[in-house]
Amino acid sequence: MNIASSQQAPLLKISDLNAWYGESHVLHGIDLELGEGQLITLLGRNGAGRTTTLRAIMGMVDRRTGSILIHGDEFIDKPAHRIAHLGRIGYCPEERGIFATLNVEENLMLPPTVGEGGMSVAEIYDMFPNLKEVRKRMGTRLSGGEQQMLAIARILRTGARLLLLDEITEGLAPVIVKALSEAILDLKQRGYTIMLVEQNFRFAAPLADRHYVIENGKVIDRIEAGEVEAKMDRLNHYLSV
Amino acid sequence: MLKLILAQGMLGLNNGVFYAMLSLGLAVIFGLLNVVNFAHGALYMSGAFLALILYSYLGVWIGLDDFHVNFWFALILVPSMVGGLGMIIERTLLKWLYRFDPIYSLLLTFGITLILQGLFINFFSASGTPYPGQPESLKGVVNLGFMVFPKYRLFAIVFSIAVCLAVWFVIERTRIGALLRAGTENPDLVKAFGINVPLMVTLTFGFGTALAGLAGVLAAPIYSVSPLMGADLIIIIFAVVVIGGMGSIMGSVVSGFALGLIEGVTKVFYAPAANTVIFFLMVVVLLVRPAGLFGRQT
Numbered sequence: 001m002n003i004a005s006s007q008q009a010p011l012l013k014i015s016d017l018n019a020w021y022g023e024s025h026v027l028h029g030i031d032l033e034l035g036e037g038q039l040i041t042l043l044g045r046n047g048a049g050r051t052t053t054l055r056a057i058m059g060m061v062d063r064r065t066g067s068i069l070i071h072g073d074e075f076i077d078k079p080a081h082r083i084a085h086l087g088r089i090g091y092c093p094e095e096r097g098i099f100a101t102l103n104v105e106e107n108l109m110l111p112p113t114v115g116e117g118g119m120s121v122a123e124i125y126d127m128f129p130n131l132k133e134v135r136k137r138m139g140t141r142l143s144g145g146e147q148q149m150l151a152i153a154r155i156l157r158t159g160a161r162l163l164l165l166d167e168i169t170e171g172l173a174p175v176i177v178k179a180l181s182e183a184i185l186d187l188k189q190r191g192y193t194i195m196l197v198e199q200n201f202r203f204a205a206p207l208a209d210r211h212y213v214i215e216n217g218k219v220i221d222r223i224e225a226g227e228v229e230a231k232m233d234r235l236n237h238y239l240s241v
Numbered sequence: 242m243l244k245l246i247l248a249q250g251m252l253g254l255n256n257g258v259f260y261a262m263l264s265l266g267l268a269v270i271f272g273l274l275n276v277v278n279f280a281h282g283a284l285y286m287s288g289a290f291l292a293l294i295l296y297s298y299l300g301v302w303i304g305l306d307d308f309h310v311n312f313w314f315a316l317i318l319v320p321s322m323v324g325g326l327g328m329i330i331e332r333t334l335l336k337w338l339y340r341f342d343p344i345y346s347l348l349l350t351f352g353i354t355l356i357l358q359g360l361f362i363n364f365f366s367a368s369g370t371p372y373p374g375q376p377e378s379l380k381g382v383v384n385l386g387f388m389v390f391p392k393y394r395l396f397a398i399v400f401s402i403a404v405c406l407a408v409w410f411v412i413e414r415t416r417i418g419a420l421l422r423a424g425t426e427n428p429d430l431v432k433a434f435g436i437n438v439p440l441m442v443t444l445t446f447g448f449g450t451a452l453a454g455l456a457g458v459l460a461a462p463i464y465s466v467s468p469l470m471g472a473d474l475i476i477i478i479f480a481v482v483v484i485g486g487m488g489s490i491m492g493s494v495v496s497g498f499a500l501g502l503i504e505g506v507t508k509v510f511y512a513p514a515a516n517t518v519i520f521f522l523m524v525v526v527l528l529v530r531p532a533g534l535f536g537r538q539t
Binding site: 058059060080081082083084085091093097099100101102106109110111112114158 | 416419420422423425426427429430431432433434435436437438
């Protein structure tokens with residue numbers, strides 16, 4: 001695929017995505033798209049299907065149907081262990097997924113390279129200086145903020161260009177949320193394409209190009225960054241518990 | 242008295258060799274697959290038989306009476322064969338059972354044990370056959386000061402300590418080991434990072450069973466090769482694994498050697514208790530530290 005067409009076609013285009021865990025049907029036809037270098041958020045209540053959308057992209061559900069196009073290639077039938085490589089995707093799970101029996105450095109080096117141009121370890125320690133200080137510590141002996149930084153750092157090393165980040169601010173102190181917000185902005189400026197699942201709208205709003213509101217496994221609204229103020233009432237209604 | 246304790250300790254350590262190597266394989270398998278491989282003893286027995294067949298029978302079968310595959314070749318060949326058998330078992334049978342309760346894979350591997358035992362009893366009878374292929378260079382004895390000790394047994398102890406250390410190093414200190422540990426904790430995420438976890442599972446099972454095969458070859462010159470040699474051992478091995486902590490690499494190695502030692506030394510003081518002492522310790526450990534000495538308490 002040449003550069004001109006990849007600028008026109010979205011990097012990621014999902015249509016009618018359905019997903020199941022065992023017998024339970026969780027996603028009921030998700031449609032969304034994400035252009036290269038853009039940042040979108042998936043908003044919605046707990047259990048709406050936002051995390052499952054990310055997991056379905058990564059092949060971490062029991063069954064999925066519909067279409068997931070990345071750079072125009074169909075990913076719906078790809079085996080889970082090929083997806084990160086073929087799509088140059090980095091995935092940061094909601095529970096952070098730091099391995100307790102590995103130290104920080106081992107966690108950082110664990111995901112295999114999926115493409116060229118990943119950040120070097122030195123660059124990563126520049127971006128997250130705290131990690132350098134604790135690099136020999138075991139994964140469990142990190143604070144929540146350090147774990148979150150590590151979970152993001154290790155997918156930046158792989159050369160992934162599409163980042164799927166799930167609830168990265170959950171349970172973290174405001175000062176760390178601010179640091180993360182700066183890191184995400186930095187990544188956006190470096191041209192990464194990012195999909196954020198976020199509960200914290202104040203964190204997400206200034207970063208995103210577009211918001212998708214998900215409810216009962218479907219996209220029920222799509223709000224461009226420019227429309228946020230006008231549609232604030234609707235958003236508050238969607239997100240109120 | 243001290244001499245006697247040291248001597249029995251050495252003999253006990255010699256049993257510990259097999260406890261350690263077998264429980265190590267079980268620990269590696271349980272860690273990643275969450276499968277209690279009941280067939281481990283039978284695969285150990287198969288390893289010993291394969292060494293015997295390669296040395297004593299193969300030549301006759303193919304019409305070359307003087308053809309013997311010697312011990313050193315067997316030490317490489319047999320673990321590959323047993324590991325290969327293990328991988329076939331994993332690919333064709335075990336892999337269908339991961340979704341279910343671990344009790345199913347335990348029953349499956351128990352069934353495999355009975356089949357392997359039955360096959361070897363059918364062809365070789367239940368009584369033991371000595372392995373004549375002990376290498377010349379390891380015949381004879383060495384004087385350790387407090388006792389004379391068969392050279393071969395000393396070799397078995399040193400060799401298996403080296404194997405256990407090598408396995409520990411690979412798992413705890415290398416990238417392959419890091420992948421294995423990560424896969425043990427969260428296989429779905431490791432897969433999402435782009436690692437072929439099903440292949441890793443097959444290779445790990447193959448590796449664990451190859452260790453059983455290796456222990457079998459090592460045992461052939463010491464114990465007589467019999468279809469039930471694995472069945473006698475597997476119960477003790479499970480006690481060792483429970484004491485060390487299910488899935489703990491270090492735990493299985495240390496408690497394997499330690500329990501062999503304790504068993505031996507017990508013979509000095511009250512010989513009839515030697516067979517029971519391991520199970521007594523297992524009960525104590527389970528009461529005090531239910532996750533085992535090296536297991537993570539959850």
